[in-house]
Amino acid sequence: MFRSVRHMIYDLIEWRSQILSGTLPQDELKELKKKVTAKIDYGNRILDLDLVVRDEDGNILDPEQTSTISLFRAHEIASKQVEERLQEEKSQKQNIDINRQAKFAATPSFALFVNLKNVVCKIGEDAEVLMSLYDPLESKFISENYLVRWSSCGLPKDIDRLHNLRAVFTDLGSKDLKREKISFVCQIVRVGRMELRDNNTRKLTSGLRRPFGVAGTSGCF
DSSP states (O other): OHHHHHHHHHHHHHHHHHHHHTOSOHHHHHHHHHHHHHHHHHHHHHTTOOOOOBOTTSOBOOTTTSOHHHHHHHHHHHHHHHHHHHHHHHHHHHHHHHHHHHHHHHSOEEEEEEEOOOOOOOOSSEEEEEEEEEETTTTEEOSOOEEEEEOTTSSBSSGGGTTOOEEEEEEEEHHHHTSSOOEEEEEEEEEEOSSTTOOOGGGOOTTEEEEEEEEEOSOOO
């Protein structure tokens, strides 16, 4: 309710500025005033406040100059218009919810949460650890890689993420669940010199990426 009222107040502020600018033609000014009064009546109804009875031009009716019957009929018309607006918005919201539920039902999605605790592999240099989902029957990866940069000291390069190496593989739909087998594959890429024993810096072989190892599960789902 707070968000709804806030949006209505923003609309009223904007429309008030347009009215005070004095640049609108008479027909547009008249329509804008009707929008303002309709918005105010609608907001009062949402907040359970009194309904203000108005004439066709949006002006408040004076009870001392308007008959009781005219006030009653104007009140009926105003109440009916507000109720129609409430029912219309309720119907639109229901249609949105139904369409959203139908969309999710037609295309269900699942996710796989991965929490990396440690990498036990004697490399001697920095490395990149890449994790992904793989279909062994089709011989292809079905997800993007989750990359963790591992230092030669046996710790993550980003030490602040030591106990927070987590990833979520999302958008796994019905097609993925129907696969006969899905494997979780971890690839290790060594980043450094061409050879571990190469100490000659003049060869400029530092920073090279070379495959070092791979591991995988027999079936993930």
